[in-house]
Structure formats: C-alpha cells, structure tokens
Amino acid sequence: MTTRRAVLAGAAALALLPGRDRAEGATVRTALDAVEAKLGDPQQALALLDRIDPRGLTVSQQLDLGTARAGLRADLAIMAARPLTPALLLRRKVGDGIDPAAATRRLETERRRCAARADRLFARLGVRGTDTGARFSALWHDPRYQFADSAAALADMNQWLARFRAALPTLIGQVPLYCLNVRASAPTSADLASGHLGYRTLPTPTTAGGYVPDFARLADRPSFSLPSVVAHELLPGHMIQMPLEAAADPHPLRLRYTPGFGEGWGIYAERLVADAGFYALNPAAELGYLHWRLFRIGRALLDLAIHGDGLSLTQARARLVAWHGEPAYFAPFDADLARIQKDPMTRAAEMLSALSIEDGALGRTGQRLARYHHMLLANGRMRSDELVRRAAALT
Structure with missing residues (x-):
C-alpha cells in the first residue's frame, strides 16, 4: 500500500545523493540507482534526474527516465495531499490524467x-x-x-x-x-x-x-x-x-x-x-x-x-x-x-x-x-x- 509515510520513509539517506559534478557524468542507470536509494525526497530526486538530457538515449532508457520522473512527481503530490485520494494513487500506478x-x-x-x-x-x-x-x-x-x-x-x-x-x-x-x-x-x-x-x-x-x-x-x-x-x-x-x-x-x-x-x-x-x-x-x-x-x-x-x-x-x-x-x-x-x-x-x-x-x-x-x-x-x-x-x- 502506498501511503504518505511510505513516501517520506528514507529521507535520512538523502546525504548519499551524488554531487552535481558526479551526477552530470553518471550514466542514466547510475543516476536512477541513486534516486531509487533515497525516494524519501522526491524533490531532490527529480532535481537529479532533471540534469539528464534524454536526447541520444535508447528507447528503454527514455522510458526508465520518463517513468521515474512521472512517478516522482506523483509522489510529490501524494506528500502534499490532504487526504490521499484514489486519483493520486492512480496517477502514481497507471499514468497522469485519470479521473x-x-x-x-x-x-x-x-x-x-x-x-x-x-x-x-x-x-x-x-x-x-x-x-x-x-x-x-x-x-x-x-x-x-x-x-x-x-x-x-x-x-x-x-x-x-x-x-x-x-x-x-x-x-x-x-x-x-x-x-x-x-x-x-x-x-x-x-x-x-x-x-x-x-x-x-x-x-x-x-x-x-x-x-x-x-x-x-x-x-x-x-x-x-x-x-x-x-x-x-x-x-x-x-x-x-x-x-x-x-x-x-x-x-x-x-x-x-x-x-x-x-x-x-x-x-x-x-x-x-x-x-x-x-x-x-x-x-x-x-x-x-x-x-x-x-x-x-x-x-x-x-x-x-x-x-x-x-x-x-x-x-x-x-x-x-x-x-x-x-x-x-x-x-x-x-x-x-x-x-x-x-x-x-x-x-x-x-x-x-x-x-x-x-x-x-x-x-x-x-x-x-x-x-x-x-x-x-x-x-x-x-x-x-x-x-x-x-x-x-x-x-
């Protein structure tokens, strides 16, 4: 079950995020691995992924990157939600724009x-x-x-x-x-x-x-x-x-x-x-x-x-x-x-x-x-x- 607590969990690991220079030189996979390890702060995780240029990536890498970005944006919305709604969970689990x-x-x-x-x-x-x-x-x-x-x-x-x-x-x-x-x-x-x-x-x-x-x-x-x-x-x-x-x-x-x-x-x-x-x-x-x-x-x-x-x-x-x-x-x-x-x-x-x-x-x-x-x-x-x-x- 996805809850606000689950999204917030792990924020203490944020110190392990790679620095700017390291992130810019990292592969897509390395950056996604780093994000996966500290999902407790979607805002900073998105900032890390936003430094990646999707041009030149394979289709699979584009899907990895785009999906992670969309999911993290949904996590941000879940963190701010009062209360947590089916619409937000469907956005996280299926896609944007589902009523x-x-x-x-x-x-x-x-x-x-x-x-x-x-x-x-x-x-x-x-x-x-x-x-x-x-x-x-x-x-x-x-x-x-x-x-x-x-x-x-x-x-x-x-x-x-x-x-x-x-x-x-x-x-x-x-x-x-x-x-x-x-x-x-x-x-x-x-x-x-x-x-x-x-x-x-x-x-x-x-x-x-x-x-x-x-x-x-x-x-x-x-x-x-x-x-x-x-x-x-x-x-x-x-x-x-x-x-x-x-x-x-x-x-x-x-x-x-x-x-x-x-x-x-x-x-x-x-x-x-x-x-x-x-x-x-x-x-x-x-x-x-x-x-x-x-x-x-x-x-x-x-x-x-x-x-x-x-x-x-x-x-x-x-x-x-x-x-x-x-x-x-x-x-x-x-x-x-x-x-x-x-x-x-x-x-x-x-x-x-x-x-x-x-x-x-x-x-x-x-x-x-x-x-x-x-x-x-x-x-x-x-x-x-x-x-x-x-x-x-x-x-």
Whole structure:
C-alpha cells in the first residue's frame, strides 16, 4: 500500500545523493540507482534526474527516465495531499490524467457489455438463474465441464496453447522464437510437497519456459475456464511480454511506477484471443473468458468504490456474487476483498492498464497492429499516458 509515510520513509539517506559534478557524468542507470536509494525526497530526486538530457538515449532508457520522473512527481503530490485520494494513487500506478469517476463509468459500461453478452450465451446453452452470477454458478457445477483428472486438464490446456501458438503471427506479429518454446506442465514432486503451484518459468534463447497450473481443487477449474488461462499465462500473454521485458531490463523504478502493465497485457491477451473468434463455436469457453473479464472488472470497480465512496466489504461481496457468481480460483471473495482494502488502487491499476492497451489497438489491423504490439513489448512496460503518446506517433 502506498501511503504518505511510505513516501517520506528514507529521507535520512538523502546525504548519499551524488554531487552535481558526479551526477552530470553518471550514466542514466547510475543516476536512477541513486534516486531509487533515497525516494524519501522526491524533490531532490527529480532535481537529479532533471540534469539528464534524454536526447541520444535508447528507447528503454527514455522510458526508465520518463517513468521515474512521472512517478516522482506523483509522489510529490501524494506528500502534499490532504487526504490521499484514489486519483493520486492512480496517477502514481497507471499514468497522469485519470479521473476516478470517469474510470468508474468506463468500467461499469464494460461490465454491462460483458454481462449482456454472457446472458445471451447462457440463453443459447439453456442456463437459467436470477442474475448473471447465479447463471455462472449453475454452469460452474455442471458435470459436463468437469475434468476426469489433472492429466486431462493439462492436455486440454496444451491443445488450446497449440491453437493460439499457430495464430501468433496474426494475433501479435512476429516474436522471438524462444517465446514460443513454452507449455503447461505438471508439477514436480517437490512442487507438490511444498505446495508451490500456479507459477511461471520464463523461456530464454536457451531454455524452455512454461506454466505449472494449480489443480489441487480440480472441481473448481471447469474446462471452460482454462482457455483464457492459457491465453493469459502462456500465449499470447505473459510468455511473450515477460521474457521480452526481462531482455529490455527496465530499471526497478520503471517497474515501481507501472505496476499494472504486466497484468494489463495478460488481460489484453485474453480479449485478443476472444475477439479473434477462437470461441465462436464454443459458447462455454467464451463464457469462461467473460467470467475472467468480469472478475477483473469487478475488482477494479470495487477498488474504486471501497476507497473512493466508502463501500463496505459486505456490500462489495454482494456485488461480486451478483456479477460473476463464482470467485476466481486463486481469489476467494473475502480474501480478495481484504487485499483490495489493504492495497488501494492496485486492482484498478491492472484493469485500467488493460483498457489503455485495448484503446491503443482500436482500428489497427495487420502490420499496423503488429507495429503497435512491437512498440508495447520491445522495450518493456510504460505508463498509460506514455502509451497514448507513443501509439499516436505510430504510422
């Protein structure tokens, strides 16, 4: 959680800032390292970074520098704020110029759109209920969508992965071949003994990568819920974005001030697959995608409502039950709401980052869309306002 105290912490380390001559001769990375070590005084940290001329820097260095400057300016505003508001936290975690009220309206519009689409699909399948959440619950417990065992679930994930992998040139554009060297894998005996499940291993030019799903409660993972997991965790999701970001090596300050981008890309990847028509003949799989999307939209809406409007956790829980019925596998309602209460605007940042990426893709097809994806991925994450500026400059 970002608080005024957290921003102020560490001011005593200010004496370690390099002097003017040393700062002017330092590399961008060295200067950013120095700033990272003493975030307690954003004003002096900004003064240090303002001495760096961005001309001649690589794109990744420009993003490091610009993101650090924007984040530090947000920290300055947070230090002066009485009280600390959602708008300030969104400025810090997503980008400049975000109005929480407008964001709430946008999210609610998208929630209604997804719910209406889900209800049409439920009607096609003959699934009834008092609201969208009740219909999802009915589908969740339909034995037709249960796996016999975890091996069957894993095989199903890898079948979907093969389909998405084959379509990547159209979905994303060209990506390094090593990003394709991934699969969903069974846990090792050590994983099972330690309970270490639901984790990723990133591919490199010399090693394979993948995702080890958590099937400890297999009944809670109906078959229709897994295609979007594949899109999010594997391809075209994190197994492209995260290895390329690792290669770009963004400074930790860029990661600090863009926490929602990585998850935003995963959410975008889910929609990219759905919009491409992969579920056109499989309404249950499309419902699985819509459940994941409603889960993430709901998180964002409640993050804004709890911290901006004083919505109680009891009221928030009732909305989740009505909106999507069943919790995401890793996020039981009560535990997830407790996290949202403790860490304001993190879940909103994730979904708003996804919407920012989706907005930039609107109207782009073919090579124009591929160039947009390259801009997003080649040099690591960026803030939403930076994304808008760079997207507008693309041909």
